[in-house]
Amino acid sequence: MTRKILLFIALFILVLAVSIQAASITYKDKLGRVVNISVPVKRAVFFETYEILALLDVWDKIVGIGSYAYDNDLINAVKPNIRNIPTAGSGGGQINIEVLLKQKPDVVIAWTWKPENIKFMEEKGLKVIGVYPESLDELYDVMRLHGKLFNRQKKVDFAIKEMQKIFSLIKERSSQIPQDSKKKVLWIGGKPTSVACGIGITNDIFRIIGGINQAGHIPQRNADVSIEQIIAWNPDVIFIWGNAKYQAKDILYNPQWRHIRAVRDGNVYKSPQWSTWSPRLAIVALWMAIKTYPEHFNDIDFERIAEDFYKKVYSISYSQVKQIEN
Template sequence: MKSSKTLVLLAMLVLAISGCIQNTAETGNQIEKPGKITVTDFAGRNVTLKKVPERVIVLTGYWAEILHILGLDDRIVGIGTYVPGDQYLPEDVRQKPAVGSSFKGGFNWETVASLEPDLIIADWYGGKYMDEEIIEKAEEIGTPVVALTAKSVEDNVEVVEILGKVFGKDEEAEELSNWMRNKLEEVDQIASQIPADKKKNVLVISAPKGLSGPVTVYAKGSAWASIVELVGAHNLAFDKEFDTQWPKLDLEKIIAYWGESADVVIVVSFNQEKLEKAVNEIKNDPRWKEIKAVREGNVYGILAGTKFGHFLDWGPRIVVGVYQFGCAIYPEYYPRWQNVADELLSFYGMGFNRTVVDTEGREVKVPLKVERVVVLISQVAEMMYCWGEFDKIVGITRYSKDNPLLVKLTSVEEIPAVGSGRDPNVEAIISLKPDVVITYGGEYGYSTPKTVIDQLEKAGIPVILVELDSLDEVYQTIEIVGKILDRENEARDMADYVERTVALVKEEAGKIPEDKRVKAVWLWSKPTKVTGNSGVTNDLIVNAGAINPASEVEGKYVEVQLEKIVAWNPDVIVIWNSARYEPEDLINDPRWQDISAIKERRVYKQPALLSDTWSIRVAVLQAWLLDKFYPGRIDFESLANEFFEHFYGVSYEELEKEVK
């Protein structure tokens, strides 16, 4: 019942909207009689089709994407030269025979004819390139052509509707065009909220080949150029008249025209590397610094084209491009464009996100390209450092300043602290616009409260919960963080290395005969607070082949009577690194004198560099314990040096000197 009602409503809506379009659209399309379809294309031609096309050649990827969304993959029989590069299209479409392009290399009409198309979808550039020729030739062989273009963002919506009409897929087309319109309306609304005194002057350029120019400027007539106005800013190039929408100007001219007025420069490129390079060079070039926006550091790159993750292009993806412009020019007004991208890509049947399952078993959607991360666990930040991803951290736990390794090796103190796992500053995190927040799960004192997670998720920020309180959890976290950062190989290596180290220790420990095993206790903040039968430290003691006599007591940290420790008579005593007493304090204490570990002077304080059982360094701590329990079993020094060298690029020995 409900679904049929919805259908009726939808049908009425579609009718109402199509009515509007007929009245308002410049290039309106009418139905002449049943079976016959007539549309007016962007070249102003009336195209009449006898029936719904069955065999279509589509010359560009962005329009092919619309056909793909409308469920018309199987009607595409031929494609343009560049369509195979469109990563938004399914593989089978990209493998269709290519017939040529409007630009270069001409057109293989023989192939066209052999494909027996009943429609060719081509671009219209006002007759500038080969567009006119293609139409003429096609008509000669009796194949109708629909010529499409996008001089404005709005044009792309219309293309969707025209194609819907052509293929009798109005409903599907309306769904997409409605979404596009809604999103653009939202942009309109946001733009209208921007006060006049905050209106920014923007210049949109293509990533230049050489810094001296010539530089392609997006001017009047370019849909991308119009986006600037759409998001509420002013495109400076609109103040001048050029003979093309893409005038090439040298740097001198650009400085002369707009040097003092440009607040923001947006650089556009089809290639990520080129774009990053261009933005970097522009920012640091003394000549470009003549431009106000460059001086003030307001140069932003936006990726265009058909590579996955690039959105600025004709076709539906331009809507995301609009939000990208909005976020670049007015970050304080526009929501995360990644969420818009995700909505759009659901039409394509893909996600812009990948789904990561965290240690709580929550399925969390995380952007494929994570660029900004808030890390509320310093040990995770450490992993990111090992993979060269540290610069992606935009916000970090305030406890990171207590992590000797991060302080020593990174510029962690310059990263804004946003509270800690148990008390994050939600507003600060949201204002950093992270792609993902990684924090501590579970229900411990240091876990992030559920309410905070809710707030972050409501703000559209994915939250990944991990735990690190056992080796297994550490491995799991390595895998999860690796997946988020697209460092799965490195993550596997890391987990393997850590696991290997622990396995080595266990193997050596396994060789100790039962009667030679030492009794070892781990002491916490005070000498009578011991590790009981659970927790990482108990595992570590057992893994290293010792007996923890305190395991008769339940718990991770338990307070016992001193005489109990005397009764246990441990052979080795290990003191927690942050404890405020030293081995000497116990050795000099008459109450401890009868304990074997005291008599034998086998009391050790956990080294500062190995003080963290949540870090991968726990593997080295494991080895250290074995070395203290059974000296000479392993070459601890070289094991530790290699481990630190491998992950942190500095040997254990060297670091130890500096941390102390």
């Protein structure tokens, strides 16, 4: 009887192990492609969304990374030796296919900015998932994808709950602002006349903080507009993309912008160089809310909330990241 029981247990363990090995997920990516991936993934290359990796603790599974990750403050805080992971190019579209093939990844996560690159990698026999979250819900979906790839769903669900706590705090305050007191806001990008429009995570964040996106009626991700149009919009607050090559002072002291209310009142702010495809989008949103409506958030201790968030989600301190950023 004992031998039969032991044999049954051994067979059960074998069947269980085989079923785990054979597990897979099917995901429809941003380009509408249906990709089937065996999970958990053992070898992965990430050209983008590496800030999501920062919460998963799966660095032993990452065999390639986008080159921009080397200079990312969060990545350097959680993975100081990040440069030990080879790069096969950048999220901007440059790909070193020889390095990529040498790493033999089970999956490649790529930005859909250049669909031809995804097609090229696919033609080389690689399984590629194209991502480009254009809303908060899409970001959550991409985060959950990362959890499924590495069997880290609980970590992702926890991070999303922590994000939602901060969003709820912001909404609670912003919902009390009368409609006629809501401020006109604008997000400008790589050049001052490139604006974030009605499609994209930035527009969702503007809604959460109670701001009126002056370019929100344009059904695009981004658009180039004239300085005359920005003057006509006359935003109360202007935010600058964190990776832009210019600073707030370049807008504040530019005579072409002097008649805009945000410039006259000194309400032009450059965002931190943080990805908006990241859990710390919630911290960016809180920072934006405080800058937009200081009178409604004057009792909020931003540093304390950020510290608590970083420790819970990334198991590091906010101060560590700030030191690297500065």
